[in-house]
Amino acid sequence: xxxxxxxxxxxxxxxxxxxxxxxxxxxxxxxxxxxxxxxxxxxxxxxxxxxxxxxxxxxxxxxxxxxxxxxxxxxxxxxxxxxxxxxxxxxxxxxxxxxxxxxxxxxxxxxxxxxxxxxxxxxxxxxxxxxxxxxxxxxxxxxxxxxxxxxxxxxxxxxxxxxxxxxxxxxxxxxxxxxxxxxxxxxxxxxxxxxxxxxxxxxxxxxxxxxxxxxxx
Amino acid sequence: xxxxxxxxxxxxxxxxxxxxxxxxxxxxxxxxxxxxxxxxxxxxxxxxxxxxxxxxxxxxxxxxxxxxxxxxxxxxxxxxxxxxxxxxxxxxxxxxxxxxxxxxxxxxxxxxxxxxxxxxxxxxxxxxxxxxxxxxxxxxxxxxxxxxxxxxxxxxxxxxxxxxxxxxxxxxxxxxxxxxxxxxxxxxxxxxxxxxxxxxxxxxxxxxxxxxxxxxxxxxxxxxxxxxxxxxxxxxxxxxxxxxxxxxxxxxxxxxxxxxxxxxxxxxxxxxxxxxxxxxxxxxxxxxxxxxxxxxxxxxxxxxxxxxxxxxxxxxxxxxxxxxxxxxxxxxxxxxxxxxxxxxxxxxxxxxxxxxxxxxxxxxxxxxxxxxxxxxxxxxxxxx
Numbered sequence: 001x002x003x004x005x006x007x008x009x010x011x012x013x014x015x016x017x018x019x020x021x022x023x024x025x026x027x028x029x030x031x032x033x034x035x036x037x038x039x040x041x042x043x044x045x046x047x048x049x050x051x052x053x054x055x056x057x058x059x060x061x062x063x064x065x066x067x068x069x070x071x072x073x074x075x076x077x078x079x080x081x082x083x084x085x086x087x088x089x090x091x092x093x094x095x096x097x098x099x100x101x102x103x104x105x106x107x108x109x110x111x112x113x114x115x116x117x118x119x120x121x122x123x124x125x126x127x128x129x130x131x132x133x134x135x136x137x138x139x140x141x142x143x144x145x146x147x148x149x150x151x152x153x154x155x156x157x158x159x160x161x162x163x164x165x166x167x168x169x170x171x172x173x174x175x176x177x178x179x180x181x182x183x184x185x186x187x188x189x190x191x192x193x194x195x196x197x198x199x200x201x202x203x204x205x206x207x208x209x210x211x212x213x214x215x216x217x
Numbered sequence: 218x219x220x221x222x223x224x225x226x227x228x229x230x231x232x233x234x235x236x237x238x239x240x241x242x243x244x245x246x247x248x249x250x251x252x253x254x255x256x257x258x259x260x261x262x263x264x265x266x267x268x269x270x271x272x273x274x275x276x277x278x279x280x281x282x283x284x285x286x287x288x289x290x291x292x293x294x295x296x297x298x299x300x301x302x303x304x305x306x307x308x309x310x311x312x313x314x315x316x317x318x319x320x321x322x323x324x325x326x327x328x329x330x331x332x333x334x335x336x337x338x339x340x341x342x343x344x345x346x347x348x349x350x351x352x353x354x355x356x357x358x359x360x361x362x363x364x365x366x367x368x369x370x371x372x373x374x375x376x377x378x379x380x381x382x383x384x385x386x387x388x389x390x391x392x393x394x395x396x397x398x399x400x401x402x403x404x405x406x407x408x409x410x411x412x413x414x415x416x417x418x419x420x421x422x423x424x425x426x427x428x429x430x431x432x433x434x435x436x437x438x439x440x441x442x443x444x445x446x447x448x449x450x451x452x453x454x455x456x457x458x459x460x461x462x463x464x465x466x467x468x469x470x471x472x473x474x475x476x477x478x479x480x481x482x483x484x485x486x487x488x489x490x491x492x493x494x495x496x497x498x499x500x501x502x503x504x505x506x507x508x509x510x511x512x513x514x515x516x517x518x519x520x521x522x523x524x525x526x527x528x529x530x531x532x533x534x535x536x537x538x539x540x541x542x543x544x545x546x547x548x549x550x551x552x553x554x555x556x557x558x559x560x561x562x563x564x565x566x567x568x569x570x571x572x573x574x575x576x577x578x579x580x581x582x583x584x585x586x587x588x589x590x591x592x593x594x595x596x597x598x599x600x601x
Contacts, residue, residue: 184410
């Protein structure tokens with residue numbers, strides 16, 4: 001049995017064509033079903049539906065053989081103990097610093113004063129500001145980051161920006177680009193060794209479907 | 218107060234599991250003995266300078282440290298026994314020829330290797346010093362298979378790689394410091410996109426070689442693919458030849474191997490051939506090992522070295538038979554009873570004196586009764 005960990009929503013939707021390239025069709029739509037384990041047209045392949053930030057954990061410990069996880073999530077997780085051979089080029093967005101419209105970000109950063117940063121991406125926020133030589137106090141939030149600068153909880157936020165619609169609606173502006181994000185295929189290390197004859201064809205099919213000649217034999 | 222709660226990833230080993238751990242430990246040490254390995258018992262604590270071989274940031278981070286009140290120097294609780302054994306070979310024994318050493322003991326890690334790992338593995342291993350020949354690596358791997366076979370595992374997947382490949386390419390590309398660390402870490406994760414970015418400015422053959430490493434895994438055909446894909450540097454050719462020689466020698470022993478030329482996840486001290494054993498049902502490698510020829514330098518004497526180690530506690534997830542049932546004996550001071558119990562125990566029987574109902578794992582299926590001609594062993598009547 002090959003188990004693939006996916007998160008609901010955008011990643012699931014954009015992974016479907018890749019699964020199709022490997023001859024895998026989910027038996028149910030996770031948005032419609034409450035099931036967490038979803039069968040496929042193949043007896044030897046099943047999907048598990050987990051939170052995006054939990055995908056690396058499930059794969060690292062072999063609860064899933066494969067998974068699809070955003071680069072943002074992988075960097076926070078650390079990635080140790082996982083293989084991440086393919087950039088699937090799906091669920092693309094940008095990790096950015098955003099502030100209230102009118103906030104003097106360049107001034108705040110140049111002064112070397114401490115900034116309060118609200119984010120879900122603690123590691124990446126720390127690294128980004130450390131590389132700039134700026135001291136920050138990081139406030140870990142789990143959602144609705146955009147609120148933090150508006151109510152004075154933080155000077156700036158570090159968050160994923162896709163269309164910029166949420167920022168605009170809350171009168172925030174993106175002031176700095178940290179990195180481009182897309183989703184990676186992650187593979188359990190032992191699974192690649194022990195189930196190579198079943199996993200390798202999937203990797204090849206995924207690689208072919210995204211048109212990048214990354215891993216393959 | 219919840220003062221019976223142990224720290225995270227620290228646990229007691231309770232009777233059933235303890236019997237399994239200890240049975241396997243003894244069996245493995247006996248096996249090592251039959252191959253001519255001498256047992257050593259390095260200390261639990263020593264000065265941190267000697268606990269690491271070369272610069273080993275990963276091991277350093279895993280080591281609990283404290284100050285020695287006698288000298289004011291920093292001491293560490295060992296997180297790996299291999300460096301200690303290398304120190305014993307290099308400086309304490311100071312022999313000229315081939316030395317085979319083995320060990321078994323607890324190590325303590327500041328962080329667990331994973332959420333399913335303990336912070337106190339029971340490490341057991343065997344090392345050969347003074348032989349650079351591939352025959353030494355073959356013996357080590359044969360011994361590892363014997364150990365795992367004894368633990369009841371026969372479907373082992375042995376992954377072999379060679380760290381020399383990465384070092385030859387990175388040296389030729391003049392990758393040093395942080396750039397080298399980043400490339401090494403990307404290689405460990407088969408992170409091809411990052412490896413592409415990191416090697417963007419390198420000469421085409423070296424960049425191509427580094428980028429090819431993550432996909433060079435699989436069966437026997439892997440080496441041929443590697444010879445075609447990697448630049449013909451002396452270090453690369455030596456490493457591929459060594460892998461070929463090892464695979465050929467192991468095939469003669471019915472040990473089949475799998476190659477993973479990006480398999481560099483071992484300890485920082487490894488320098489050449491590296492290997493890891495995997496089996497179904499375990500998300501992490503069961504055992505790891507390889508060559509660490511340069512480590513003697515730190516102790517003033519470079520010696521060829523190869524070996525493996527494994528955590529016996531990780532093997533407790535495997536099935537293990539119940540202990541053989543014993544004999545229940547009444548409590549009493551009858552000299553004939555005392556003599557009968559001693560005689561049975563001398564024969565290797567488990568004799569449990571009846572002090573009340575026996576709780577726990579120990580079971581009895583016979584009992585001692587006072588017959589006309591002395592004490593007799595009869596079937597247990599169930600009335601303890």
